[in-house]
Amino acid sequence: MDIATDSVGYVSPHKIAFETPLTFASGATLSRFDLMVETYGELNASRTNAVLVCHALSGHHHVAGFYKGAPDPAKSEGWWDNLIGPGRPLDTRKFFIIGVNNLGGCHGSTGPGTNNPETNKPFGSEFPIVTVPDWVRTQVQLADHFGIEAFAAILGGSLGGMQAMQWAIDFPERVRNVLAIAAAPKLSAENIGFNEVARQAIRTDPDFHDGNFYAHGVVPKRGLRLSRMLGHLTYLSDDLMGEKFGRVLKGEDYQFGFDAEFEVESYLRYQGDKFAGYFDANTYLLMTRALDYFDPARAFDGDLAVAFAKSKAKFFIAAFTSDWRFSPARSKEIVRALLVNKHDVSFAEIESVEGHDSFLMPIPQYHALLRSTFEGIKV
C-alpha cells in the first residue's frame, strides 16, 4: 500500500507492566496492571518533548499510523492519524508522542476482559470502577516509566480532554500545555441520561450475565449495538445527518415494515454491528461511568476556578459550533474558570457540521490552530 510521506507509517504497540499495587478512588485495589502504548517520534535527551494523547470513550493507544500485519493494512489507520506525523500539526520530527489504552480498556491494557490472577477468570464485573483521576495516576506512572518529568503537552478530545484537564489540576508541575477539545467541566443531566440508556441496553441484554459473559462464551451484542447506535447519534449533528442521509430510502418505496428502509437506519445498524464485534461491554460501562463521575470542581466546593488554582499549564480550549453533546458553552465554563486564575488560555469556537466528532476531522481552521499551538511549544 502507498503511505503518505507525512504519515508515521507502520507502527506497532507494546505493553508496559506496572508491578506496583494501585488503589482506585473507590478504594478498590489492583495488585498490578499493564498499559498498552504506542509511540511516535523520538524522545529527546532532555526528555522535554513528550506529548500524551488521551483517548475518549471508545479510543485506544493506536492513535496514528498503520499496522503491517492487519488483515487490510490500508484500513488499520490510527484514530487521530490526520493530526500526527512528520509535517502534520503534531509533528513527529519535533515531538515524542505517546498513545495509551486506558486502564479498564479492551485493547490490551488491564481491563474487565483480563484474567484476574486471584480467580484465574476474567475480571468481568469485578473490575474496579475507574475514574478520570485514577487514569491520570496510571498515566503518571507511564511518564515515570519513560523518565518524563513533565509533558510538553497533553491533549485529548471529549473524555480525553477531561484527562488532560485533570492532569493540570492534580499534577500541575508535570504538564506544560493542556489542549482540551470538545470537552466539558462535567456532564449535564442529559449527558448522564444518554450514558444510562446505553448502560441499560447492555445490562439488560440476556447475554450480559451480570458482566461475566466471558464464562458463557457469549457477548451481549444486542446491548452493545444499541449503545453504539445511541452514542453515534449524539456524536453527529442534525445538519450533517440531513446532508449525509436525509430521508433517502434504500429501496424505491416504503415497504410497510420495520426493516432498515432509510439509509440512516442501515448506517446506524452497521456502526452498531461493527462496534459490537470488537468492543468489550464492561469497558463501555466503565468508560461511561468515568464520564459521569468526572467533576473536578466537586472536591473544591463546586468551584472550578479553585480546582484550577494551582495549575501552571498554558491551555488551548476548542469547541465546535455543531457539537451539541459538549457544546461551546460547556468549553466556555472551563475558560471562565481559567480566566479567574489569570492562567494562559486561548479559546477557539470552530465552525463545523460534524457535531461532537468534529474533533477528529481535519477542519482547516482547527488544524491550523493546533499546528500553531504545537509550533509555539518550546522543547
Next chain:
Amino acid sequence: MSAAYVRPDFDVVTNWVSQGASVLDLGCGDGELLARLQRERGSIGYGVEIEDTAVLACLNRGLNVLQGNIESGLNLFDDGAFDVVILSQTLQATRHTEALVREVLRVGKSAIVTLPNFGHWSVRWQLGVGGRMPVSKRLPYQWYDTPNVHFSTITDFDVFCADKGIIVERRAALAGGRAVTFLPNVRGETAVFQIRK
C-alpha cells in the same frame, strides 16, 4: 480590526498602560497591540476576536486569544477582572455601543477607547461641501461597505460620557501620528480616551 496602516493610537495606548497591568483587548485583530503591550509593558493580556484568521494570527504570536463576539456580552469575565480594557478602533463598529461600554467598565477598572474622529475638518469638508460621505486614509470605506455603524466626534464622545456619568481621565487627539491640542475636534483624525466608572 487589523492594522492596515501604522497605528499612531497604539503609541498613546502603550504609554497609558502602566507596567505589569492586566489587559483585555476587545477586537484585538491580529494581536499587534497586545503583543506590544506584553513586550513593552509586561502586561498580562488577553485578546477577544471573532475572525478566524485574526484568531490564528494571535495564536501565531503566542498570545492568549479568546474567540467570540464582544457584542454578545463579556460574561467570561468577572467584575473588575482587568486593570485596563482596550477598545481600539472597535467601538464605532459595534451595534449596542452603550451596553458594551457598560460591560467594559464592569470588567475593567478603566478602559482606553480609540475612535476615528468624524469631526475632522476633511470629514466636514467632504460631507458639508462635497455632499459625499467621507473617505480617507483613516476611514477607508465607502458608505455601503463600512463596518462602522456608530459615528461620533470627539465632542460627541465627551457628551456621551458626561450623560452616562462616565469619568474621562485623559483624552488625546492625533493627526498624522502627532498629538493635536489646538482645535482637536477639527484637527484630530483619531481620538483616544481613558475612561472609568
